[in-house]
Amino acid sequence: MEGHLLAANQDNSIDGIIVYYPVFNNGQDQYLQQIMDVSKDVEGLSHRYIFNMYQNIRFLDNQKLQKSILPCTPLAIIKILEYLRVYNAILPYGNRLFGHSITIVNRSEVVGRPLAALLANDGACVYSVDVTGVQQFTRGEGIKKSRHEVVEKEGWSLKDCVPFSDVVISGVPGESFKFPTDLLREGAVCINFSTEKVGSLSSTAFQIIALNCGLLRRTSVQMLRKRPRYMCLQ
Amino acid sequence: MEGHLLAANQDNSIDGIIVYYPVFNNGQDQYLQQIMDVSKDVEGLSHRYIFNMYQNIRFLDNQKLQKSILPCTPLAIIKILEYLRVYNAILPYGNRLFGHSITIVNRSEVVGRPLAALLANDGACVYSVDVTGVQQFTRGEGIKKSRHEVVEKEGWSLKDCVPFSDVVISGVPGESFKFPTDLLREGAVCINFSTEKVGSLSSTAFQIIALNCGLLRRTSVQMLRKRPRYMCLQ
Numbered sequence: 001m002e003g004h005l006l007a008a009n010q011d012n013s014i015d016g017i018i019v020y021y022p023v024f025n026n027g028q029d030q031y032l033q034q035i036m037d038v039s040k041d042v043e044g045l046s047h048r049y050i051f052n053m054y055q056n057i058r059f060l061d062n063q064k065l066q067k068s069i070l071p072c073t074p075l076a077i078i079k080i081l082e083y084l085r086v087y088n089a090i091l092p093y094g095n096r097l098f099g100h101s102i103t104i105v106n107r108s109e110v111v112g113r114p115l116a117a118l119l120a121n122d123g124a125c126v127y128s129v130d131v132t133g134v135q136q137f138t139r140g141e142g143i144k145k146s147r148h149e150v151v152e153k154e155g156w157s158l159k160d161c162v163p164f165s166d167v168v169i170s171g172v173p174g175e176s177f178k179f180p181t182d183l184l185r186e187g188a189v190c191i192n193f194s195t196e197k198v199g200s201l202s203s204t205a206f207q208i209i210a211l212n213c214g215l216l217r218r219t220s221v222q223m224l225r226k227r228p229r230y231m232c233l234q
Numbered sequence: 235m236e237g238h239l240l241a242a243n244q245d246n247s248i249d250g251i252i253v254y255y256p257v258f259n260n261g262q263d264q265y266l267q268q269i270m271d272v273s274k275d276v277e278g279l280s281h282r283y284i285f286n287m288y289q290n291i292r293f294l295d296n297q298k299l300q301k302s303i304l305p306c307t308p309l310a311i312i313k314i315l316e317y318l319r320v321y322n323a324i325l326p327y328g329n330r331l332f333g334h335s336i337t338i339v340n341r342s343e344v345v346g347r348p349l350a351a352l353l354a355n356d357g358a359c360v361y362s363v364d365v366t367g368v369q370q371f372t373r374g375e376g377i378k379k380s381r382h383e384v385v386e387k388e389g390w391s392l393k394d395c396v397p398f399s400d401v402v403i404s405g406v407p408g409e410s411f412k413f414p415t416d417l418l419r420e421g422a423v424c425i426n427f428s429t430e431k432v433g434s435l436s437s438t439a440f441q442i443i444a445l446n447c448g449l450l451r452r453t454s455v456q457m458l459r460k461r462p463r464y465m466c467l468q
Contacts, residue, residue, distance in 0.1 A: 088319045099400055099421020125420060141420070164398045166333055186359060186375070187333020 001032065009037040016042040044069035053114055056121040056147035058094075073193060074115040077169060078122075084189055086167055087122070098123035098143055103161045105129045105179065106171040111193060115169070120148035127153070127161035134161060159183055169193065235266065243271040250276040278303035287348055290355040290381035292328075307427060308349040311403060312356075318423055320401055321356070332357035332377055337395045339363045339413065340405040345427060349403070354382035361387070361395035368395060393417055403427065 001023060008014045017040045021029050033045040041049065052058070052068040060066040070078075081087055087096040102119055106112030107130040116128040120137035126148075128135045134156035139145040153160070162168060162183040170179050171193040184190065235257060242248045251274045255263050267279040275283065286292070286302040294300040304312075315321055321330040336353055340346030341364040350362040354371035360382075362369045368390035373379040387394070396402060396417040404413050405427040418424065 083324075085319060085322045085324050090317075090319050099419075099423070123421070143420075166400070185333075186377075187357070189333070 002035065005032060005035055009035075009040060014040065016040050018042050041069065044071050050114075054117050054147070056094075070118065071110065071114050073111045074118050077115060077191060077193060078118060080191060081119075081167065081189070086189060091123070094121075095123040095143055100124045100167060101127070101161070101165045102167040102169065103127045103129060103158070103165040104169045104171075105158070106169075106193075107132075107135070108171075111171055117148055124167075127156075127165065129158060129161070133157075167191075236269065239266060239269055243269075243274060248274065250274050252276050275303065278305050284348075288351050288381070290328075304352065305344065305348050307345045308352050311349060311425060311427060312352060314425060315353075315401065315423070320423060325357070328355075329357040329377055334358045334401060335361070335395070335399045336401040336403065337361045337363060337392070337399040338403045338405075339392070340403075340427075341366075341369070342405075345405055351382055358401075361390075361399065363392060363395070367391075401425075 005017070005019075008017050017036055019032060019036070021033075023029055023032060034047060036046060038046045038048055044050070044053075048060075049069045052060075053070060058064075058068055060068055078087075081097075086100060088099075089096065091098055097119055100123075102124045104112055104116050104119075104126060107116070107128050112128060112130070116126045116135075116137045120126045120139060123139065123143045126137040128137055134153040136151045136153050137148045138151075139148050158180060162180070163185055165188060166185065167189045168179075168184060169191045172179075173194055239251070239253075242251050251270055253266060253270070255267075257263055257266060268281060270280060272280045272282055278284070278287075282294075283303045286294075287304060292298075292302055294302055312321075315331075320334060322333075323330065325332055331353055334357075336358045338346055338350050338353075338360060341350070341362050346362060346364070350360045350369075350371045354360045354373060357373065357377045360371040362371055368387040370385045370387050371382045372385075373382050392414060396414070397419055399422060400419065401423045402413075402418060403425045406413075407428055
């Protein structure tokens with residue numbers, strides 16, 4: 001696997017590489033992610049892309065010609081929020097979520113935490129919820145900071161943030177978790193990115209878009225627009 | 235005055251009439267408002283227009299060709315909210331404020347109360363505040379009702395509704411009232427329609443549009459588009 005990746009890095013006929021993780025489902029997967037050539041990393045799993053995302057650095061170059069690659073599921077959710085006009089195009093680029101309170105139920109490294117960072121970097125006040133509690137991601141008062149900061153909200157739970165959130169994003173796998181829909185405020189935009197149905201959430205929320213994670217993998221092909229070939233390993 | 239109005243009603247060379255109230259500043263002004271021919275009432279002060287506004291009836295005819303006239307200051311504020319994308323064009327016409335909480339500090343018959351009714355008819359949850367307390371204007375759960383209903387919020391004050399309002403509209407004349415800007419949530423859209431400056435509100439709120447009531451009178455000329463002449467009394 002390592003040899004295939006290194007060879008693909010060198011092969012000029014290959015423009016992009018996607019690895020369907022988990023391969024080994026341990027630290028070796030992180031190793032594989034980092035040996036991939038950054039310029040061929042379609043999924044944005046290289047450290048440089050992840051660093052840029054958390055630091056709110058949007059381009060790879062000073063001329064701002066090459067966009068930094070974002071992970072596909074968070075990016076797809078952003079595209080949905082843009083379509084739904086939650087992003088307000090009258091505000092300056094980079095601040096277009098200012099004024100929105102967003103609850104995200106999931107803080108995985110693949111979706112929940114990067115999504116919270118991206119939405120906070122765009123100006124939102126984000127409440128990131130998992131079984132350990134609630135964290136607030138914001139760019140501070142008046143979104144004056146250039147990137148988000150994280151504050152632990154001691155003792156908080158869903159009932160402290162969902163009622164005043166105008167966007168609620170949930171992605172909890174398994175049948176045991178049921179979203180408490182009685183906490184939702186009128187007119188809240190609700191998105192479920194779990195591949196499993198959310199049961200009661202889909203029956204009462206105003207706008208539900210069930211996302212299929214397979215479809216989302218199509219979103220990060222930005223770098224392939226100029227380079228029409230790619231290689232698929234695993 | 236009465237004679238002038240009745241004559242203007244009959245005069246085919248006159249297409250619209252504006253009276254600068256107050257004339258007598260008593261019940262006689264209401265009398266004058268009602269004797270004006272509805273088809274020439276530029277300001278929408280005839281009972282039929284006011285009834286339609288509160289009842290959420292938007293057209294004069296079943297074919298929906300003739301729009302019912304709205305009062306100019308509330309309409310100007312609606313146009314500003316449309317421009318600022320608070321009205322979400324992805325939602326069906328008539329429901330485009332769904333999900334928004336709006337506080338209006340003023341419940342005059344000229345601006346505050348009609349504005350609260352109009353915004354609630356468009357789907358918002360509106361908190362109408364004056365010295366007597368807070369009233370909530372909504373179309374009920376899931377905006378299922380065809381027009382707004384009003385509920386008295388016993389014991390409520392600004393601190394109970396401003397912190398979770400994403401739009402705050404204030405129009406309190408006089409220097410003595412200062413809006414408590416510390417209650418505003420981050421990113422709230424703030425509009426002052428008083429002709430007087432609001433002091434502290436304008437220095438801290440994110441988006442302030444100072445409206446000049448004189449300018450607003452230009453907004454209700456819809457009926458004059460086809461009829462280019464009008465007569466001005468008083």
